Amino acid sequence: MSIVLASASPRRQELLRKAGITFRVHPAEIDETPRRDEPAQPFAERMAREKAEAIRHRFPEEEFILGADTVVVVDNLILGKPQDAADAVRMLRLLSGREHQVITGVCVSTPDMENVRSEITTVHFCAMTEDDIRSYIATGEPMDKAGAYAIQGSAARWILKVEGDYNNVVGLPLDLVLRMLRDFGAL
Helix, strand or coil, X not given: CCEEEECCCHHHHHHHHHCCCCCEEECCCCCCCCCCCCCHHHXXXXXXXXXXXXXXXXXXXXXEEEEEEEEEEECCEEECCCCCHHHHXXXXXXXXXXXXXXXXXXXXXXXXXXXXXXXXXXXXXXXXXXXXXXXXXXCCHHHHCHHHCCCCCHHHHHEEEEECCHHHHHCCCHHHHHHHHHHCCCC
């Protein structure tokens, strides 16, 4: 059984390996810009679908393609990966002392059909001081993470509570992915 993963972060790859899923990774080069007034959940699902479709176009005979995209949302504002340190500061200030949602869109595609779903997890952050934010950004950890933090990294110290799938916040809602792959007969 062949599963191709579209544009996967190391965290996604690690979660799939831990679940015993064998896969190959191919980058899906797509525009990841939200459309004007596009809500976060439809955006994440569209990105997952477009990533899977980009790989399907290049490899039409692949048995299973998995696309996924994760966004962080606070006050209906979609936070992707920070562009620079100043952007990471802005994001962490927005999250400090508040709750937010982590939404991951997932698309499983076969040559004959596709299924797109999403997972939403609520994360409660405690307040961060300006020193906390500066020292965290200095580690480099937030720079390639949606919302500018890694729950499984040193940002764990600011997490008060997680409501929903912890793995979703790490980078992939593993339970949802496994159910979808089982529904398609991939597992």
